[in-house]
Amino acid sequence: MNPDILKEERNKEWRSELRSRIKAKERTNIPRVKMPELEPEIRVKYQNREVNKGLDVAQAQREASRCMDCANPTCMEGCPVSINIPKFIKNIERGEFLEAAAALKETSSLPAVCGRVCPQEKQCEAHCFYVDKLKKEAVAIGYLERFAADFERDSGKSNIPGTAKPNRIKVATVGSGPSALSFAGDMVKLGYDVTVFEALHEIGGVLKYGIPEFRLPNSVVDFELENLKKMGVKFQTNFIVGRTASFDDLKAQGFKGFFIGSGAGLPRFMDIPGENYNGIMSSNEYLTRVNLMDASSDNSDTPVIKGKRVAVVGGGNTAMDSVRTALRLGAERAIIIYRRSEAEMPARIEEVKHAKEEGVEFMTLCNPLEYFADSKGRVNKMRLNKMELGEPDASGRRRPVPMEGSEFELDVDLVIVAVGVSPNPLVPSCLPDLKVSRWGTIVVDEEKMQSSIPQMFAGGDIVRGGATVILAMGDGRKAAENMHLHLKNHSANH
Amino acid sequence: MNKIISKEYFSDKVVKLVVENPLIARSRKPGNFVILRIGEKGERFPLTIAGADPVKGTITLVVQIVGVSSSKLVALEPGDHITDLVGPLGKPTDIRKIGTVLAAGGGVGVAPLLPIIEAFKKAGNRVVTVIAARNKDLIILEDEAKKWSDELIIMTDDGSYGRKGLVTAGMEEIILREKIDECIVIGPAIMMKFASMLTKKYNIPTQASLNSIMVDGTGMCGACRVSVGGKLKFTCVEGPEFDAHQIDFDEMLMRLGGYKEEEKKANEIYSQKI
Numbered sequence: 001m002n003p004d005i006l007k008e009e010r011n012k013e014w015r016s017e018l019r020s021r022i023k024a025k026e027r028t029n030i031p032r033v034k035m036p037e038l039e040p041e042i043r044v045k046y047q048n049r050e051v052n053k054g055l056d057v058a059q060a061q062r063e064a065s066r067c068m069d070c071a072n073p074t075c076m077e078g079c080p081v082s083i084n085i086p087k088f089i090k091n092i093e094r095g096e097f098l099e100a101a102a103a104l105k106e107t108s109s110l111p112a113v114c115g116r117v118c119p120q121e122k123q124c125e126a127h128c129f130y131v132d133k134l135k136k137e138a139v140a141i142g143y144l145e146r147f148a149a150d151f152e153r154d155s156g157k158s159n160i161p162g163t164a165k166p167n168r169i170k171v172a173t174v175g176s177g178p179s180a181l182s183f184a185g186d187m188v189k190l191g192y193d194v195t196v197f198e199a200l201h202e203i204g205g206v207l208k209y210g211i212p213e214f215r216l217p218n219s220v221v222d223f224e225l226e227n228l229k230k231m232g233v234k235f236q237t238n239f240i241v242g243r244t245a246s247f248d249d250l251k252a253q254g255f256k257g258f259f260i261g262s263g264a265g266l267p268r269f270m271d272i273p274g275e276n277y278n279g280i281m282s283s284n285e286y287l288t289r290v291n292l293m294d295a296s297s298d299n300s301d302t303p304v305i306k307g308k309r310v311a312v313v314g315g316g317n318t319a320m321d322s323v324r325t326a327l328r329l330g331a332e333r334a335i336i337i338y339r340r341s342e343a344e345m346p347a348r349i350e351e352v353k354h355a356k357e358e359g360v361e362f363m364t365l366c367n368p369l370e371y372f373a374d375s376k377g378r379v380n381k382m383r384l385n386k387m388e389l390g391e392p393d394a395s396g397r398r399r400p401v402p403m404e405g406s407e408f409e410l411d412v413d414l415v416i417v418a419v420g421v422s423p424n425p426l427v428p429s430c431l432p433d434l435k436v437s438r439w440g441t442i443v444v445d446e447e448k449m450q451s452s453i454p455q456m457f458a459g460g461d462i463v464r465g466g467a468t469v470i471l472a473m474g475d476g477r478k479a480a481e482n483m484h485l486h487l488k489n490h491s492a493n494h
Numbered sequence: 495m496n497k498i499i500s501k502e503y504f505s506d507k508v509v510k511l512v513v514e515n516p517l518i519a520r521s522r523k524p525g526n527f528v529i530l531r532i533g534e535k536g537e538r539f540p541l542t543i544a545g546a547d548p549v550k551g552t553i554t555l556v557v558q559i560v561g562v563s564s565s566k567l568v569a570l571e572p573g574d575h576i577t578d579l580v581g582p583l584g585k586p587t588d589i590r591k592i593g594t595v596l597a598a599g600g601g602v603g604v605a606p607l608l609p610i611i612e613a614f615k616k617a618g619n620r621v622v623t624v625i626a627a628r629n630k631d632l633i634i635l636e637d638e639a640k641k642w643s644d645e646l647i648i649m650t651d652d653g654s655y656g657r658k659g660l661v662t663a664g665m666e667e668i669i670l671r672e673k674i675d676e677c678i679v680i681g682p683a684i685m686m687k688f689a690s691m692l693t694k695k696y697n698i699p700t701q702a703s704l705n706s707i708m709v710d711g712t713g714m715c716g717a718c719r720v721s722v723g724g725k726l727k728f729t730c731v732e733g734p735e736f737d738a739h740q741i742d743f744d745e746m747l748m749r750l751g752g753y754k755e756e757e758k759k760a761n762e763i764y765s766q767k768i
Binding site for chain 1: 517518521531533535536537538562563566577578579580581582583709710712713714715716717719721726728731745748749751752753756757760
């Protein structure tokens with residue numbers, strides 16, 4: 001964001017007045033707010049009841065008053081979509097919650113989503129003055145973001161961000177996950193005629209099929225989608241760009257630019273004996289059945305296996321989502337199996353904490369070797385070995401090495417494999433001129449998110465191989481800015 | 495979009511639907527499939543496309559009633575709409591001029607075989623087709639298959655029509671009689687397994703089109719994984735056709751039964767409702 005605008009905003013009278021109202025010492029003495037949560041014994045019974053309950057007004061204003069409104073807000077450097085963090089927080093402090101929400105929406109298309117699923121502790125909050133200089137707990141930026149977005153939604157007075165005069169230039173997104181929605185929001189603000197194409201029957205990508213409702217309710221996603229719709233974004237489900245119609249077909253219909261945010265696609269497996277037995281599935285399959293297809297409810301036609309002894313292989317957020325879903329679907333034992341130690345787990349600390357509170361068992365430094373099944377081919381046992389940490393590997397984390405003679409067996413009736421994904425080959429396979437990496441990710445100019453085909457930009461997991469909602473959104477934002485420049489120059493030259 | 499234009503019963507359990515979807519009608523190729531969903535609580539399931547009319551903007555689907563979702567699809571009448579229909583998915587069949595093609599279709603598998611034999615014929619190949627079913631009532635699309643075949647052989651398990659015997663008996667007769675350059679088989683997994691064993695014996699390159707369980711159909715879930723030549727493959731994006739001699743059919747058969755209990759229960763509840 002332009003530093004002059006930031007300065008101007010900060011110098012407004014109300015901000016200066018607010019800063020002088022409370023002494024710095026008093027602000028820094030306030031302890032960080034604790035997120036109110038649904039009790040573990042209750043929440044494990046419901047797939048769709050949100051664990052984090054959100055801050056109330058008093059909690060939010062008190063937490064907002066911790067923020068020092070720094071002249072140089074380092075927190076913003078940690079935000080991939082450059083939210084004007086002090087502006088929205090100070091609006092909460094002074095009680096202008098709708099203003100706070102409007103400040104969020106200046107640069108983020110999905111504030112209620114980000115407030116729930118962003119790893120703030122690794123981004124904005126990691127750069128907070130409290131962490132940097134005071135060695136104290138950061139201002140709870142994520143909780144406050146969620147508070148402002150939820151307040152606006154509940155108020156029924158949703159403010160739709162202004163859009164430029166329509167320029168009648170058609171652009172499309174391939175996919176409707178966080179990167180595409182962020183791109184769509186920014187482009188529609190710039191006046192473009194934006195169509196979001198989605199292969200599934202629902203808009204939202206990983207926000208709908210992946211992240212469970214106990215972390216991100218569908219109603220929250222739908223509200224943000226409704227806002228985009230009101231801004232003029234068009235949504236087309238059941239449409240696979242490159243298949244249902246080709247890129248050339250769409251170009252002939254007048255589309256001038258494409259943003260490819262087709263996501264992570266193919267789930268990885270470990271290629272160990274017995275892995276294709278029934279009852280062993282990817283986290284993508286398990287979560288899609290439960291989240292997108294509502295398989296755990298009686299009136300859904302989609303089946304899901306309700307395991308009693310469930311092992312989830314992996315240590316990321318998807319693994320946590322899967323294992324906690326298994327508990328909610330009635331597992332007696334739900335176990336995380338991870339080959340490194342807890343310190344190396346990529347999952348958010350909050351997710352690990354919640355999982356433990358709910359009774360998830362953690363078998364760290366363990367690795368599956370083989371699966372066994374009954375006569376019908378349904379998994380009933382697995383063999384693992386214990387690991388120890390050796391020298392650091394390419395990722396900088398200590399490499400897990402098997403311990404000799406440590407093999408053991410575990411009775412299981414459902415195994416969820418959550419060891420990552422490979423890029424979806426569908427789109428690249430339709431575009432022979434598109435440059436892809438050895439791993440199948442789309443190669444882009446990292447500054448512009450532009451691919452080897454000039455009118456095609458890309459972002460999110462199809463570029464990164466596996467990332468977070470907010471990094472994907474940052475990509476969408478960068479792509480929008482640069483596609484806008486590209487199309488402007490292009491039309492100027494013709 | 496997705497309006498049912500016509501509906502024709504081939505038998506009690508096998509129904510042909512012509513469905514309006516101009517985009518898929520134009521873009522589909524032989525071998526492609528679609529994913530359907532009936533109703534807001536419906537499941538997603540794949541069906542291989544049995545034909546298309548790009549001028550009228552329709553595709554043809556042939557469905558066999560086996561469970562809740564196929565029952566719901568067949569319960570739709572002309573004028574009704576399929577809730578969701580997406581495609582075309584999967585890699586199209588590799589069509590080229592190769593010489594003589596032996597095509598074998600079992601049961602409802604004859605339907606997706608049709609566009610493939612049509613394409614092979616139009617590419618200048620000699621096409622010999624064997625269609626097979628348990629009995630006369632279950633033999634479908636005989637005239638259509640005849641139209642694109644230089645020769646059509648019909649086999650029934652009980653001998654009520656055509657010749658008595660399994661599909662493999664008909665195939666072997668042709669193989670012994672003339673040189674076959676390529677074989678394509680579509681049908682129940684068990685039929686494809688034995689057809690594949692036969693052509694392997696005679697060393698004839700063979701493609702089989704698999705009907706794995708799928709959720710999204712776009713590569714995301716991995717439910718459709720199969721072992722081909724010892725390697726993990728996803729039917730939806732790397733298939734549905736694979737080198738039949740490399741497919742682990744026993745594993746595939748086992749995986750097709752992955753939700754048998756759940757399916758049985760759902761079917762009982764559904765039948766009580768109607």
